[in-house]
Amino acid sequence: MSKKSPSPKKADDAGYNARTAHINAKLGHDELIALYRDMVRIRRFEERCLRSYQAGKIGGFLHLYIGQESVAIGCVSVMGDDDHIITAYRDHGHGLAVGMGMNEMMAEMYGKYTGCSKGKGGSMHFFDPSRNFWGGHGIVGGQVPLGTGLAYALKYQGRKGACLTFMGDGAVNQGAVHESYNLAALMSLPVVFIVENNGYSMGTSQERSSAGPSLAQRAEGYGMNWDIIENGYDVLEVRDKVDRALKLARDKHLPSVLEIRTYRYRGHSVADPDTTYRHKDEIETYKATKDPLMFCQTALLAEKVLTDEIIAKIDESARAEAENSAQFAEASPFPTVDDLQKDVYWEADNPADRKSQGTLFFN
Amino acid sequence: MPVITYREALRHAMAEELDRDPNVVIMGEEVAQFNGAYKITEGLLAKYGPKRIVDTPISEAGFIGMGLGASMLGMRPVMELMFFSFYSVAFDQIFNNAANVRYMSGGLINCPIVLRGPANGGTNVGATHSHTPESIAAYHPGIKVVVPSTPADAKGLLKSAIRDNDPVMFLENTLLYGESGEVPDGDVLIPLGLAKVMREGTDISIIGHGRAIQMALKSADLLKEKHNINAEVIDLRSIRPLDEETILASVRKTNRVLYVEESKPFCSVGAMVACLIQEKAFDYLDAPVMRVNSVDSPAIYSMPVEKLQLPTVERIYQSALNVLK
Ligand SMILES: Cc1ncc(C[n+]2csc(CCOP(=O)(O)OP(=O)(O)O)c2C)c(N)n1
Numbered sequence A: 001m002s003k004k005s006p007s008p009k010k011a012d013d014a015g016y017n018a019r020t021a022h023i024n025a026k027l028g029h030d031e032l033i034a035l036y037r038d039m040v041r042i043r044r045f046e047e048r049c050l051r052s053y054q055a056g057k058i059g060g061f062l063h064l065y066i067g068q069e070s071v072a073i074g075c076v077s078v079m080g081d082d083d084h085i086i087t088a089y090r091d092h093g094h095g096l097a098v099g100m101g102m103n104e105m106m107a108e109m110y111g112k113y114t115g116c117s118k119g120k121g122g123s124m125h126f127f128d129p130s131r132n133f134w135g136g137h138g139i140v141g142g143q144v145p146l147g148t149g150l151a152y153a154l155k156y157q158g159r160k161g162a163c164l165t166f167m168g169d170g171a172v173n174q175g176a177v178h179e180s181y182n183l184a185a186l187m188s189l190p191v192v193f194i195v196e197n198n199g200y201s202m203g204t205s206q207e208r209s210s211a212g213p214s215l216a217q218r219a220e221g222y223g224m225n226w227d228i229i230e231n232g233y234d235v236l237e238v239r240d241k242v243d244r245a246l247k248l249a250r251d252k253h254l255p256s257v258l259e260i261r262t263y264r265y266r267g268h269s270v271a272d273p274d275t276t277y278r279h280k281d282e283i284e285t286y287k288a289t290k291d292p293l294m295f296c297q298t299a300l301l302a303e304k305v306l307t308d309e310i311i312a313k314i315d316e317s318a319r320a321e322a323e324n325s326a327q328f329a330e331a332s333p334f335p336t337v338d339d340l341q342k343d344v345y346w347e348a349d350n351p352a353d354r355k356s357q358g359t360l361f362f363n
Numbered sequence B: 001m002p003v004i005t006y007r008e009a010l011r012h013a014m015a016e017e018l019d020r021d022p023n024v025v026i027m028g029e030e031v032a033q034f035n036g037a038y039k040i041t042e043g044l045l046a047k048y049g050p051k052r053i054v055d056t057p058i059s060e061a062g063f064i065g066m067g068l069g070a071s072m073l074g075m076r077p078v079m080e081l082m083f084f085s086f087y088s089v090a091f092d093q094i095f096n097n098a099a100n101v102r103y104m105s106g107g108l109i110n111c112p113i114v115l116r117g118p119a120n121g122g123t124n125v126g127a128t129h130s131h132t133p134e135s136i137a138a139y140h141p142g143i144k145v146v147v148p149s150t151p152a153d154a155k156g157l158l159k160s161a162i163r164d165n166d167p168v169m170f171l172e173n174t175l176l177y178g179e180s181g182e183v184p185d186g187d188v189l190i191p192l193g194l195a196k197v198m199r200e201g202t203d204i205s206i207i208g209h210g211r212a213i214q215m216a217l218k219s220a221d222l223l224k225e226k227h228n229i230n231a232e233v234i235d236l237r238s239i240r241p242l243d244e245e246t247i248l249a250s251v252r253k254t255n256r257v258l259y260v261e262e263s264k265p266f267c268s269v270g271a272m273v274a275c276l277i278q279e280k281a282f283d284y285l286d287a288p289v290m291r292v293n294s295v296d297s298p299a300i301y302s303m304p305v306e307k308l309q310l311p312t313v314e315r316i317y318q319s320a321l322n323v324l325k
């Protein structure tokens, strides 16, 4: 089963231009606008989530993706129908990117039965296997072996496609991540590990948590290819490099690690006052110079793909969609106590096909 | 009926399921080229090749998580833990992921994975290698737990576990691997959640699971020989789901219960069963439910003392007499 990977290498960046890269050069106006629109939808949706959280409608944690939109949209936009995706708890962007509806996501956060997991998962645990989206995982690094296993199954079953396995910069120090790297390289699995390096794991900066020259370069220890997407705010650069890694994974069963440099604007979760570990200036400077939405907007305005009118329309419709989702969530019923013991065991949910006997629940 | 060992029974179960379903793979440390640390998988690599019988690095969190991810896409990985004790290294994958993914996805995903391996003491390998985690496993809704004590059960239950659509922890015993017994040939399944009355009796119910059942049978012989006491012995075989009916029917008949198991006493399966009995059959009891467990300390290495730390025929025999006093 094992197959030797070629010597690890970082992609060569000399004279790089994301816009003219093969995967992007052919993009038509509509596709470019869609990339922009999808990023706007994430931001407006999350701004609406924040209001609902502040109003006490959303419980627990709310980990906002604002500032990182180009990563999920860029990555998912180059996925094919056979590709799969799994991520951590900061999962709203990925959910929208794969095509989940705002309604089911907002309702999930409200703890409603109409939510994507019937109110059983919450904001950190979105799933949509019908769209090859395997969650939504709350334990830092815990999803990485699962993503490796999805890739294992794709290869074993002779299916096409690869698995994009996301993690944060804080996850790279978990043993399960290194075990997964080793397994993926050893078994030549069609997986792309994506490290969304937003600079912080909660209040700990990346420099204060990870040794070594870069997070992606750790791939070398496992003989995997790696690359760093310095301008993670540029959805086109994300697309290009992820597309290349996906092709290696799909076509040659070569796994790789991509570190995407990005930034989160809000606190770790909405409960984080965000005052102890970074300066406001840092956030403001990033927003002013590298905001993924603004960067894309400016470029597309210059190309005359976007107009002020289209921008306003996109914004308006994203706001309305988000507002409607909050109303949908508000109007939806909560699950009931009777739902507590559903969706625990497949067998309990499928009594006609049950083969085992005896008691499964003890009260 | 053919007489084979518990080890062979496990191997036959896996081979038959490998033949039956191309999504079944056997994975674990040393399962392929080495032929299995305890030779359970001996010969399987030669027969099924490296795609179906997969050696993994020593990476329990990684490979169990990987098997789990593969199960979400419809594979049925049978993961061998060289010692079940090493489950703790993969605790997060088992109890956060395997147990919860179905729930947190609102029922959209299920994980048909089996984790199997020996979970027992008594082999002088010290505390790190002698864990008996059945109650810890069964504590988690979403997980099923099976503990076979005979070759026939080992085969029939493993086949059921592999076909089960929920994650199953399948706890074996190195001291039983070489034990022989009659095992029906071919596709005979034993459903999870069905206890077995190993010996019928009227005076006391000795209920338990795992290798302690083999001792209980010998204790029951002694009780008969020396005191003409007719003990009923019931092997639960499956911890979750649990066959409450068989337990309660026996209690209603004998009115006295002794639970025997190798686990430590705190929050053990026996503690749970005792609780169920007093809730559901209190009026039938003529004496408190008593238990025989391992002595409550980490597993000792010292050979003669380890034997005494575990349940013994003598201790079960004496405890039964106490219940009957
Ligand atoms: C195993 C584990 N330890 C700690 C936590 C608490 N925690 C949740 S998120 C987080 C920071 C993770 O940061 P990173 O991986 O960079 O992701 P980001 O939040 O930046 O998206 C911590 C410490 C957890 N959920 N799981």
Ligand SMILES: [Mg+2]
Pocket (backbone or CB within 6 Å): A168, A169, A170, A196, A197, A198, A199, A200, A201, A202
């Ligand atoms: Mg981070």
